Amino acid sequence: MQHVKDYIDTHKDRFLNELIALLKIPSISADSTYKGDVLKTAEAVKIQLQNAGCDTVEICQTQGFPIVYGEKIIDKNLPTILVYGHYDVQPPDPLNLWDSAPFEPVIKKTDLHPEGAIFARGACDDKGQMFMHVKAMEFMTQTNQLPCNVKFMIEGEEEVGSSNLGDFVKANRDKLSNDVILISDTGMIAKDIPSITTGLRGLSYVEVEVTGPNRDLHSGLYGGAVANPINVLTKMIASLHDENNHITIPGFYDKVDVLSKEERAEMAKAPFSLEVYQKALDIDAVYGETGYTTNERNSIRPTLDVNGIWGGYTGEGAKTVIASKAYAKISMRLVPNQDWEEITELFKSHFESIAPKGVTVKVIPHHGSQAYVTPIDCIGYRAASKAYETTFDKTPIPQRSGGSIPIVALFERELKSKTILMGFGLDSDAIHSPNEHFGVFNYLKGIETIPYFYKYFTKLSQ
Amino acid sequence: MQHVKDYIDTHKDRFLNELIALLKIPSISADSTYKGDVLKTAEAVKIQLQNAGCDTVEICQTQGFPIVYGEKIIDKNLPTILVYGHYDVQPPDPLNLWDSAPFEPVIKKTDLHPEGAIFARGACDDKGQMFMHVKAMEFMTQTNQLPCNVKFMIEGEEEVGSSNLGDFVKANRDKLSNDVILISDTGMIAKDIPSITTGLRGLSYVEVEVTGPNRDLHSGLYGGAVANPINVLTKMIASLHDENNHITIPGFYDKVDVLSKEERAEMAKAPFSLEVYQKALDIDAVYGETGYTTNERNSIRPTLDVNGIWGGYTGEGAKTVIASKAYAKISMRLVPNQDWEEITELFKSHFESIAPKGVTVKVIPHHGSQAYVTPIDCIGYRAASKAYETTFDKTPIPQRSGGSIPIVALFERELKSKTILMGFGLDSDAIHSPNEHFGVFNYLKGIETIPYFYKYFTKLSQ
Numbered sequence: 001m002q003h004v005k006d007y008i009d010t011h012k013d014r015f016l017n018e019l020i021a022l023l024k025i026p027s028i029s030a031d032s033t034y035k036g037d038v039l040k041t042a043e044a045v046k047i048q049l050q051n052a053g054c055d056t057v058e059i060c061q062t063q064g065f066p067i068v069y070g071e072k073i074i075d076k077n078l079p080t081i082l083v084y085g086h087y088d089v090q091p092p093d094p095l096n097l098w099d100s101a102p103f104e105p106v107i108k109k110t111d112l113h114p115e116g117a118i119f120a121r122g123a124c125d126d127k128g129q130m131f132m133h134v135k136a137m138e139f140m141t142q143t144n145q146l147p148c149n150v151k152f153m154i155e156g157e158e159e160v161g162s163s164n165l166g167d168f169v170k171a172n173r174d175k176l177s178n179d180v181i182l183i184s185d186t187g188m189i190a191k192d193i194p195s196i197t198t199g200l201r202g203l204s205y206v207e208v209e210v211t212g213p214n215r216d217l218h219s220g221l222y223g224g225a226v227a228n229p230i231n232v233l234t235k236m237i238a239s240l241h242d243e244n245n246h247i248t249i250p251g252f253y254d255k256v257d258v259l260s261k262e263e264r265a266e267m268a269k270a271p272f273s274l275e276v277y278q279k280a281l282d283i284d285a286v287y288g289e290t291g292y293t294t295n296e297r298n299s300i301r302p303t304l305d306v307n308g309i310w311g312g313y314t315g316e317g318a319k320t321v322i323a324s325k326a327y328a329k330i331s332m333r334l335v336p337n338q339d340w341e342e343i344t345e346l347f348k349s350h351f352e353s354i355a356p357k358g359v360t361v362k363v364i365p366h367h368g369s370q371a372y373v374t375p376i377d378c379i380g381y382r383a384a385s386k387a388y389e390t391t392f393d394k395t396p397i398p399q400r401s402g403g404s405i406p407i408v409a410l411f412e413r414e415l416k417s418k419t420i421l422m423g424f425g426l427d428s429d430a431i432h433s434p435n436e437h438f439g440v441f442n443y444l445k446g447i448e449t450i451p452y453f454y455k456y457f458t459k460l461s462q
Numbered sequence: 463m464q465h466v467k468d469y470i471d472t473h474k475d476r477f478l479n480e481l482i483a484l485l486k487i488p489s490i491s492a493d494s495t496y497k498g499d500v501l502k503t504a505e506a507v508k509i510q511l512q513n514a515g516c517d518t519v520e521i522c523q524t525q526g527f528p529i530v531y532g533e534k535i536i537d538k539n540l541p542t543i544l545v546y547g548h549y550d551v552q553p554p555d556p557l558n559l560w561d562s563a564p565f566e567p568v569i570k571k572t573d574l575h576p577e578g579a580i581f582a583r584g585a586c587d588d589k590g591q592m593f594m595h596v597k598a599m600e601f602m603t604q605t606n607q608l609p610c611n612v613k614f615m616i617e618g619e620e621e622v623g624s625s626n627l628g629d630f631v632k633a634n635r636d637k638l639s640n641d642v643i644l645i646s647d648t649g650m651i652a653k654d655i656p657s658i659t660t661g662l663r664g665l666s667y668v669e670v671e672v673t674g675p676n677r678d679l680h681s682g683l684y685g686g687a688v689a690n691p692i693n694v695l696t697k698m699i700a701s702l703h704d705e706n707n708h709i710t711i712p713g714f715y716d717k718v719d720v721l722s723k724e725e726r727a728e729m730a731k732a733p734f735s736l737e738v739y740q741k742a743l744d745i746d747a748v749y750g751e752t753g754y755t756t757n758e759r760n761s762i763r764p765t766l767d768v769n770g771i772w773g774g775y776t777g778e779g780a781k782t783v784i785a786s787k788a789y790a791k792i793s794m795r796l797v798p799n800q801d802w803e804e805i806t807e808l809f810k811s812h813f814e815s816i817a818p819k820g821v822t823v824k825v826i827p828h829h830g831s832q833a834y835v836t837p838i839d840c841i842g843y844r845a846a847s848k849a850y851e852t853t854f855d856k857t858p859i860p861q862r863s864g865g866s867i868p869i870v871a872l873f874e875r876e877l878k879s880k881t882i883l884m885g886f887g888l889d890s891d892a893i894h895s896p897n898e899h900f901g902v903f904n905y906l907k908g909i910e911t912i913p914y915f916y917k918y919f920t921k922l923s924q
């Protein structure tokens with residue numbers, strides 16, 4: 001495979017332009033206004049998979065957005081790699097904080113990316129990272145170097161909980177059978193410090209609504225005399241963490257897998273600068289659960305964050321009102337072996353129980369997912385580690401991530417194979433934030449590294 | 463004055479139609495989009511004052527919205543009554559909760575108002591109540607029964623803090639000189655239980671902003687590791703009340719005038735049904751400072767309410783974000799002898815001091831006002847009490863209100879006269895809320911009662 005870098009050099013502009021074309025379509029799964037664009041993106045992915053060398057590609061209907069399935073089976077005695085990715089993207093808001101429009105991709109040079117980075121919603125999460133696999137496929141088939149079978153499963157609902165993927169997987173076990181699953185939707189420590197994500201947190205996402213009086217009230221005539229739903233909501237949310245930032249929901253930590261001192265010491269070896277971390281975010285201090293470091297807090301410990309809160313008058317100027325209702329969107333990141341449905345139920349009962357008299361409370365569960373850990377002695381991990389070592393000239397560091405990829409635990413359960421998280425993103429890519437971007441270096445490095453995974457995995461499987 | 467009721471009966475339809483015409487103009491002072499409508503309303507009020515019999519009426523420019531000034535001076539040896547009101551209205555949102563459009567007035571019959579009530583933003587607060595004085599003026603001048611001098615000062619910024627009124631008053635002391643000030647912007651206990659407001663609370667309105675990281679963050683990658691501004695804001699707001707719902711800002715209660723047991727016992731005599739109160743609001747319990755009754759909590763005790771809160775993702779579905787910023791609008795109602803500027807400063811220092819590391823906090827004061835009490839032995843109060851007794855056939859109950867009228871304390875300081883709060887509204891009028899309305903009975907009763915005030919005040923002044 002000595003000429004993968006040559007191939008990339010030759011076709012680099014086209015690789016960028018094809019990705020940019022995909023990024024232009026606002027495939028926002030969370031917002032029903034963009035339904036047509038999401039479907040259009042599925043079609044575009046299908047064409048790209050066909051062009052990349054898949055023998056068959058289908059748009060598989062679901063009760064929601066379709067799944068694009070493509071495959072090239074060269075020999076049933078060879079291993080099969082299943083590539084998962086998603087073609088939908090996060091909502092771009094707040095729009096006013098983007099320097100360039102989220103769906104008008106531009107390549108800009110930055111200090112960190114002197115060779116340029118593509119700025120657009122989805123540049124990294126997940127179109128850029130997903131498309132690396134499509135271009136790697138193209139390289140392998142065009143140069144007749146595909147060493148094994150490959151299947152692609154690219155869905156359109158990851159950002160809204162992949163609610164239809166489970167049914168699709170269960171109904172298509174044979175079609176999707178594989179020896180390893182490959183996902184690029186995570187990051188590395190730095191451009192010159194490769195790392196492989198070995199753990200994902202689970203997720204429980206809920207919405208709460210607190211109702212006080214049956215109408216908005218004048219805060220002079222009624223202030224002090226009735227429960228103010230906003231004040232009450234702040235009290236209830238505030239009570240969910242104690243003074244050590246430990247979550248107070250009864251039973252919340254019961255099933256948490258506590259790492260040993262040795263495991264924690266091993267984790268602590270990964271390069272990390274608290275000063276750089278704080279500086280990048282313009283904060284004077286980090287903040288979290290007492291007794292844990294920053295990288296433990298964001299990976300091996302469960303958390304609770306309010307993602308959105310609203311109620312009352314929020315427009316220009318002043319309005320002296322006691323709102324009838326107050327709302328919040330709350331999500332919890334989970335670790336092995338917390339069960340997300342159980343955690344959702346614990347949250348719901350607890351939150352309802354702490355509501356004072358004078359208000360009523362509604363808890364509406366949204367979606368959730370289980371946590372996951374990849375064992376580093378499995379052949380998939382070893383193949384990935386060798387691949388990064390080949391292209392970066394350094395052994396990648398195994399690292400637990402704070403993020404969630406809802407369907408990884410489901411894949412293991414239904415398809416009986418491990419998932420290898422080969423990510424090429426960076427924290428600074430600002431996924432889920434304004435000005436999301438993906439380094440040209442990272443994009444091309446991924447395309448270069450992935451074919452080595454195929455080579456080593458096939459070898460180690462023999 | 464035996465024919466005031468006859469005059470009202472004769473002109474009733476016109477009285478209603480003229481008010482409805484005023485209510486149609488959306489004079490929303492808080493929203494700069496409606497500037498033209500606010501100015502249009504000033505002109506309409508001018509015409510009505512001219513028609514009602516004022517000898518001179520002028521639109522007096524300020525740095526904000528103009529003040530409409532009208533007068534009829536019949537004899538400098540007679541007393542002078544100054545009528546204050548406001549022609550601007552509260553914003554109508556949330557629009558979706560109005561049964562009829564806020565600026566398309568309709569008269570609807572209800573259980574409480576079998577003779578009908580006018581539904582519109584401003585129907586009670588303050589166009590309806592202000593216009594009672596204009597129609598009472600018309601009656602007295604048309605029937606040649608005006609016993610004293612009268613001046614009208616109707617402003618357009620009461621709902622946004624009357625920030626230019628102070629300067630106007632100070633610059634026009636002679637023009638505005640008077641023996642008593644009359645304001646109708648408060649309520650009575652019930653249609654058949656007249657009461658006169660003898661106290662107003664002060665106000666301090668602020669906006670707060672909590673900033674954490676310099677951009678929105680992915681709540682998986684960063685959740686648990688950095689301060690979440692929304693979580694922090696809820697903690698800070700929650701800490702402002704202790705377990706007895708007592709405000710925890712140091713120094714907050716230092717200057718509070720504590721009523722004696724006798725005064726509290728006197729207050730407690732006013733008719734009040736907790737069951738009716740709760741039922742009207744659909745709440746299972748009231749909620750407030752331990753050791754005080756509902757009517758003490760909303761009148762003689764200071765309070766703190768969050769009027770609006772927002773931050774993060776609040777749209778459809780889910781977004782797993784840690785917001786960079788969280789915001790709240792907070793107002794405190796004050797009692798004698800708290801000083802609103804001092805309280806604002808106490809809030810600001812305290813709120814800034816409780817911000818944890820990892821966030822920065824901004825406190826932006828909006829407007830404020832001092833509390834006020836009318837002594838019931840002054841001739842203005844006695845004249846008002848007699849007037850209500852005449853038209854209701856019952857002695858009105860003196861009652862402290864929870865609301866604020868920012869300029870009353872300023873009037874006493876600058877013009878050296880007391881304010882009598884002759885209100886004809888009801889709690890159920892839903893001022894500041896959707897479906898605000900004003901009973902036809904209340905409107906006409908006001909027009910009937912006001913001329914008696916003029917008669918008795920002139921008599922008692924001799």
